[in-house]
Amino acid sequence: MTRGARKEGLSRRHRFAGRGAFVSALRSPRKLRGASSILHVLAGRPGQSRFGLALPKRIARRAVDRNRMKRLAREAFRRHAVKAAGLDLVIAGRQPFSRNEESRWVAEVRGLLDRVAGER
RNA sequence: GAAGCAGGCCGGACGGUCGCCGUGCCGCAGUUGCGGUGCGGAGGAAAGUCGGGACUCCACAGGGCAGCGUAGCGGGUAACUCCCGUCCGCCGUGAGGCGAGGAUCAGAGCAACAGAGACGAGCCGGUUAAGUCCGGGUGAAACGGGCAAUCUCUACGCGGAGCAACACCAAAUAGGCAGACGACGACGCGGCCCGCCGAGUCUGCGGGUAGGUGGCUUGAGCGCCGCGGCAACGCGUCGCCCAGAGGAAUGACCGUCAUAGCCCGCAAGGGCCGUAACAGAAUCCCGCUUACAGGCUUGCUUCACAC
Numbered sequence: 001m002t003r004g005a006r007k008e009g010l011s012r013r014h015r016f017a018g019r020g021a022f023v024s025a026l027r028s029p030r031k032l033r034g035a036s037s038i039l040h041v042l043a044g045r046p047g048q049s050r051f052g053l054a055l056p057k058r059i060a061r062r063a064v065d066r067n068r069m070k071r072l073a074r075e076a077f078r079r080h081a082v083k084a085a086g087l088d089l090v091i092a093g094r095q096p097f098s099r100n101e102e103s104r105w106v107a108e109v110r111g112l113l114d115r116v117a118g119e120r
Numbered sequence: 121g122a123a124g125c126a127g128g129c130c131g132g133a134c135g136g137u138c139g140c141c142g143u144g145c146c147g148c149a150g151u152u153g154c155g156g157u158g159c160g161g162a163g164g165a166a167a168g169u170c171g172g173g174a175c176u177c178c179a180c181a182g183g184g185c186a187g188c189g190u191a192g193c194g195g196g197u198a199a200c201u202c203c204c205g206u207c208c209g210c211c212g213u214g215a216g217g218c219g220a221g222g223a224u225c226a227g228a229g230c231a232a233c234a235g236a237g238a239c240g241a242g243c244c245g246g247u248u249a250a251g252u253c254c255g256g257g258u259g260a261a262a263c264g265g266g267c268a269a270u271c272u273c274u275a276c277g278c279g280g281a282g283c284a285a286c287a288c289c290a291a292a293u294a295g296g297c298a299g300a301c302g303a304c305g306a307c308g309c310g311g312c313c314c315g316c317c318g319a320g321u322c323u324g325c326g327g328g329u330a331g332g333u334g335g336c337u338u339g340a341g342c343g344c345c346g347c348g349g350c351a352a353c354g355c356g357u358c359g360c361c362c363a364g365a366g367g368a369a370u371g372a373c374c375g376u377c378a379u380a381g382c383c384c385g386c387a388a389g390g391g392c393c394g395u396a397a398c399a400g401a402a403u404c405c406c407g408c409u410u411a412c413a414g415g416c417u418u419g420c421u422u423c424a425c426a427c
Contacts, residue, residue, distance in 0.1 A: 015367085016367070025338095047194085049416090050365075053367090054367090062167095062399075062400090063399085063400055064399055064400055066400095067371095067400060068371095071140095071370095071371050071372080072371090072372085074139095074140090074371080074372095075371065075373095076372095078138090078139065078140095078371095078372085079138090079139095079372090092129050
């Protein structure tokens with residue numbers, strides 16, 4: 001069994017597959033509030049956390065900004081220890097995002113992931 | 121040299137580490153996969169979705185009406201509301217710019233203010249043989265026309281929906297159809313056989329959802345050169361293959377060098393900042409429109425200076 005993911009990889013195993021796969025995580029009672037977003041947590045497959053983002057157009061009108069947020073958040077998850085915790089994680093954006101907040105957004109995502117990792 | 125006009129082009133480069141998507145090869149795994157390695161991986165607008173096509177499915181004898189679109193003339197194109205040439209009108213000293221630029225003896229309609237009267241001819245004053253001639257403050261326009269982006273007429277064009285199109289594969293659940301079995305159940309007055317009904321069980325079939333695959337990137341393609349053409353563009357030789365995701369990859373970090381900006385210096389130069397505007401492919405093309413830090417470049421105009 002060569003299941004072992006590479007140390008810093010982030011492939012499809014760590015994503016949600018299929019339409020509506022987010023829904024169960026979004027309905028989960030475990031939530032962590034950040035400054036501009038909410039992290040939903042649900043128990044998933046052991047050893048492989050999954051990570052997803054729900055960013056409505058309301059938060060970032062332009063496609064570039066939404067892409068940017070996703071990429072930055074994924075990068076944070078990729079390097080984070082929760083990746084092996086076996087949790088389904090979905091970050092739902094709440095507050096509008098503007099372009100000069102990139103570093104703030106990364107810090108927020110890291111903070112949320114730290115809190116989940118610390119809780120267990 | 122200073123102002124300006126019209127185009128064309130670029131819109132960081134190189135390297136390293138860690139990742140993501142696609143794909144060729146190799147190895148492992150009876151498949152899904154996993155690992156290694158090579159190669160490819162956002163834009164000039166990918167945007168708005170405004171015109172036009174290709175491609176699918178649906179509809180369709182032929183013709184007309186209605187509706188919509190276009191409008192000097194000629195050309196280009198698969199096609200267009202696009203592009204090129206040219207005429208006319210207006211604007212500009214000029215290079216140039218702008219223009220829905222066919223028709224109002226086929227017909228209808230034309231606001232407000234002013235004015236006696238506004239699309240109909242009459243009215244008022246003077247004059248004459250005679251509606252014969254002259255004038256009428258106003259107003260953009262007053263007897264003669266104007267407006268067709270008001271309807272209309274003429275000519276030409278136009279079927280509808282869209283890749284979430286469409287084609288194929290295909291769980292689970294509910295229901296449909298067919299067949300088999302079928303309770304010590306119902307009916308044939310009772311029992312057995314038999315027939316028939318039958319909850320249910322099994323099998324098969326078809327529709328169909330989730331899901332999957334195809335469509336999906338080689339094309340009105342790109343580059344060089346030659347030829348034809350004032351040009352748009354066309355033809356030909358040779359070379360090239362240039363993203364294909366799918367809740368949606370193209371990212372993060374770090375060096376070096378250049379660019380803009382800022383500071384020091386007479387200068388050579390040094391230092392600071394740290395990649396910068398608009399913005400992220402979604403079936404594919406041709407256009408148009410809109411957004412845009414900074415930079416390169418071609419032709420031309422006017423003015424000034426010099427010879």
